[in-house]
Amino acid sequence: MSPALHPDISHLAFMLGTWKGSGSGEYPTIDSFDYNEELIIGHVGKPFLSYQQKTKDAATGMPLHAETGYIRPVGREAIEFVIVQPSGIIEIDEGSVEGHDEGGRIVVESTLVATTATAKDVSGVRRRLEFEADELRYELDMAAVGQPMQFHLRATLARADGES
Amino acid sequence: MSPALHPDISHLAFMLGTWKGSGSGEYPTIDSFDYNEELIIGHVGKPFLSYQQKTKDAATGMPLHAETGYIRPVGREAIEFVIVQPSGIIEIDEGSVEGHDEGGRIVVESTLVATTATAKDVSGVRRRLEFEADELRYELDMAAVGQPMQFHLRATLARADGES
Numbered sequence: 001m002s003p004a005l006h007p008d009i010s011h012l013a014f015m016l017g018t019w020k021g022s023g024s025g026e027y028p029t030i031d032s033f034d035y036n037e038e039l040i041i042g043h044v045g046k047p048f049l050s051y052q053q054k055t056k057d058a059a060t061g062m063p064l065h066a067e068t069g070y071i072r073p074v075g076r077e078a079i080e081f082v083i084v085q086p087s088g089i090i091e092i093d094e095g096s097v098e099g100h101d102e103g104g105r106i107v108v109e110s111t112l113v114a115t116t117a118t119a120k121d122v123s124g125v126r127r128r129l130e131f132e133a134d135e136l137r138y139e140l141d142m143a144a145v146g147q148p149m150q151f152h153l154r155a156t157l158a159r160a161d162g163e164s
Numbered sequence: 165m166s167p168a169l170h171p172d173i174s175h176l177a178f179m180l181g182t183w184k185g186s187g188s189g190e191y192p193t194i195d196s197f198d199y200n201e202e203l204i205i206g207h208v209g210k211p212f213l214s215y216q217q218k219t220k221d222a223a224t225g226m227p228l229h230a231e232t233g234y235i236r237p238v239g240r241e242a243i244e245f246v247i248v249q250p251s252g253i254i255e256i257d258e259g260s261v262e263g264h265d266e267g268g269r270i271v272v273e274s275t276l277v278a279t280t281a282t283a284k285d286v287s288g289v290r291r292r293l294e295f296e297a298d299e300l301r302y303e304l305d306m307a308a309v310g311q312p313m314q315f316h317l318r319a320t321l322a323r324a325d326g327e328s
Contacts, residue, residue: 044218044227048250052232054208063208068216068232070250072280080280082254084246086212086234090254092280112278116236116244116256 003045011076014103014131015041015049021136022058023155029145034058035065037155039136048072051083073097081108081127088119093127103131124149134159167209175240178267178295179205179213185300186222187319193309198222199229201319203300212236215247237261245272245291252283257291267295288313298323 005013019039026032035055042050049071055064069083069091081093095108110125124143129136136157143149169177183203190196199219206214213235219228233247233255245257259272270293277286288307293300300321307313 044230046227046250050230050232050250063210066208066214066234068214068234069248070230070232070252072250072252072282074282080252080282082248082250082252082280084233084248084254086210086214086236086246088234088236088244088246088256090246090248090256090276090278092252092254092278094281111281112254114254114256114276114278116246117258117275118236118238118244 003043005043006045006047008047009043009049009073011099012049012071012073012079012097012104014099015071015106015129016043017041017159018161019136019157020160021155021157023055023153025153027142027144027150027152028147033064035155037157038160039157041071051081079106079108088116089122090114091125093125095127102133105130121145167207169207170209170211172211173207173213173237175263176213176235176237176243176261176268178263179235179270179293180207181205181323182325183300183321184324185319185321187219187317189317191306191308191314191316192311197228199319200225201321202324203321205235215245243270243272252280253286254278255289257289259291266297269294285309 022036024034035058037055039053051071052068054066057064067083067085072080079097083091091110092112093108094111098105106129108127113122122144126141129138138155140153141149142152186200188198199222201219203217215235216232218230221228231247231249236244241261243261247255255274256276257272258275262269272291274289286308290305293302302319304317305313306316
């Protein structure tokens with residue numbers, strides 16, 4: 001049984017759920033690619049959300065990307081993401097939440113991206129997430145490997161469970 | 165069905181599994197406490213391990229701490245951890261692996277700890293993990309809230325599934 005939602009994250013309830021769908025990515029240094037994604041946003045009754053994302057190559061089904069972390073409210077209008085990637089990248093994002101009747105919009109930008117000694121060079125990330133009822137659309141910009149901040153990923157996911 | 169272990173992490177197979185047990189924590193700024201823990205170390209066929217930890221208060225059963233991230237081999241003797249905590253803390257640890265017939269020893273220390281604007285101040289972490297067959301013992305030191313690096317946590321976990 002799920003614990004009750006902590007009052008400090010009640011305004012973020014629209015994010016909760018298991019989200020599945022597909023997206024595509026591009027970057028000047030790589031071939032464009034298509035992927036399938038599962039994103040689980042959950043909670044344990046405390047004032048934060050957990051965030052677990054996995055993607056698979058749309059053509060081969062092989063695991064492609066993963067990232068995991070937590071989402072922290074700062075009052076009702078600000079929000080923090082802390083996210084790590086298996087490629088050795090850690091990221092702190094800060095930004096804003098605008099909730100509305102059927103969902104909400106979240107825009108965050110990295111205040112810190114750091115990497116392990118062996119990771120590739122990523123210097124900045126911007127994430128825009130638009131939740132509307134049972135649909136989540138997101139875009140991600142990235143500055144990496146010497147390239148300036150620019151569009152990298154776009155996906156559309158649908159709520160895959162009964163949570164709302 | 166689990167995918168085959170990537171050759172680059174085959175020497176870390178002793179870490180894989182669902183580990184359950186109990187531990188205790190202390191720090192000059194807080195009351196000592198006891199906790200129950202579940203730690204899941206997994207893989208998806210790629211050259212890294214996933215790491216998901218949750219603890220509950222031993223007395224009340226309420227969620228206490230959580231952290232999640234990834235473990236990356238660097239050759240056979242070095243290792244990197246990237247770990248994120250819902251309290252808004254992200255951590256890069258680097259260190260060594262010494263495998264032996266029945267398990268292995270991992271010692272890592274943070275090369276970077278960073279926090280969101282609203283997180284408490286943590287400036288350093290050391291982790292020592294000792295795997296021996298179906299037992300995992302770990303200790304964690306922490307420098308935080310103006311205190312120097314010192315002992316914080318100790319736990320003993322047992323492998324709770326059939327993986328080995």
